Amino acid sequence: QKEVEQDPGPLSVPEGAIVSLNCTYSNSAFQYFMWYRQYSRKGPELLMYTYSSGNKEDGRFTAQVDKSSKYISLFIRDSQPSDSATYLCATFQGAQKLVFGQGTRLTINP
Amino acid sequence: GAVVSQHPSWVICKSGTSVKIECRSLDFQATTMFWYRQFPKQSLMLMATSNEGSKATYEQGVEKDKFLINHASLTLSTLTVTSAHPEDSSFYICSATLAGSDTQYFGPGTRLTVL
Numbered sequence: 001q002k003e004v005e006q007d008p009g010p011l012s013v014p015e016g017a018i019v020s021l022n023c024t025y026s027n028s029a030f031q032y033f034m035w036y037r038q039y040s041r042k043g044p045e046l047l048m049y050t051y052s053s054g055n056k057e058d059g060r061f062t063a064q065v066d067k068s069s070k071y072i073s074l075f076i077r078d079s080q081p082s083d084s085a086t087y088l089c090a091t092f093q094g095a096q097k098l099v100f101g102q103g104t105r106l107t108i109n110p
Numbered sequence: 111g112a113v114v115s116q117h118p119s120w121v122i123c124k125s126g127t128s129v130k131i132e133c134r135s136l137d138f139q140a141t142t143m144f145w146y147r148q149f150p151k152q153s154l155m156l157m158a159t160s161n162e163g164s165k166a167t168y169e170q171g172v173e174k175d176k177f178l179i180n181h182a183s184l185t186l187s188t189l190t191v192t193s194a195h196p197e198d199s200s201f202y203i204c205s206a207t208l209a210g211s212d213t214q215y216f217g218p219g220t221r222l223t224v225l
Contacts, residue, residue, distance in 0.1 A: 008151065032212070043114075043203050043216035044154070088153060096142065096212060100153040 003027060006089055006101030015110050019076040023089035023101045026070065030091040033065055035074045038086045038103065047087075048074065079108045113137055114206050116217035123194055124225055131189045131220045133204030139184035140206030144214060145177075148201040160187055194224045 006023045013019055021035075032051055036044035048063040050056045050072075056063045064073040072089055089101040113136040123129050133143060142161050146154040158179050160166040166179035178190040187206075191198055201221050205214035 006153075036216075041201070041219065041221065043116075043205075043218045045216065046213065049213070092212065096144075096159065096207065096214075097156060098144075098154075098214060099156075102153045105151075 003030075003093055003099045004089060004091060004101040006104055008102045008104060010105040010107060012107040012109060013079060015079060015081060015108055017079050017108075019074075019079050019083070019106060019108075021074040021076075021087050021089075021104050021106070023072045024070055025072065025091055027093075028067070028070065030093070032092050033063070033072045034090045034098075035061075035063055036088045036090060036100075038088060040085075044088055081108045081110050084108050112208070112213075112215040114140075114204065114215050114217040116202075116204060116220050118220060119218065120221045120223075122223045122225065125195050126193055128190055128192045129194055129222060131191075131202055131204075131222075133187045133189070133206070133217055135185045135206045135215075138206075138208055140187075141184065141209045142207045143181055143187040144205045144207075145179060145187075145189050146203045146205070148203060148219075150201075154203060157189075191222065194222070196224045198222065199224045 035048040038044040050063045053065050053067045060077045062075040084107045086103040086105045088103040093099045115134045117132045145157045148154045157172045158166045158168045160181040168174045181187040203219040205216045
């Protein structure tokens with residue numbers, strides 16, 4: 001079983017829709033969870049960083065962690081065409097080692 | 111702040127040749143740098159972790175003699191793919207961390223195509 005599982009999509013939604021992206025993880029010891037956005041042929045950029053359970057909001061983005069079900073989510077409100085990218089969830093496996101989900105390719109249609 | 115660059119952004123080479131990829135932290139000193147490989151439509155896979163002045167730590171299954179990593183200064187790490195073959199064609203991405211921080215700042219990636 002992979003440490004982090006993510007539906008690769010693709011996911012296509014109309015502009016303005018609320019987007020829900022999800023990952024599951026296998027190890028209950030994981031504490032820190034990140035969401036990265038990666039545009040085509042570019043390196044990932046950190047969007048959100050959360051610790052343990054709960055919600056974290058930053059503008060149109062909300063990250064949610066449910067440790068009881070080992071489930072992490074990223075919500076995007078009022079989605080824009082510029083949000084079209086691949087979104088990767090990640091967590092730390094040990095000190096500094098990042099493990100990533102497969103990434104979900106998202107397209108926002110104008 | 112915390113900008114990481116890579117050079118070249120795209121390289122095409124013949125099978126059997128060696129290719130060097132540079133990763134630089136432009137506005138900070140990076141105590142640790144990481145090298146990842148990403149195949150099309152797949153996630154990033156960590157290849158190795160390098161600390162300035164030390165030998166790199168390679169992940170299981172990554173050939174250290176094939177992927178040579180040098181981290182000679184706090185702002186530069188290099189990855190040399192030796193005797194490259196078509197199966198080495200991939201997107202190579204580096205990242206760097208500041209001292210005392212776990213946040214990794216990623217470079218823009220280098221696309222390697224081996225003919």
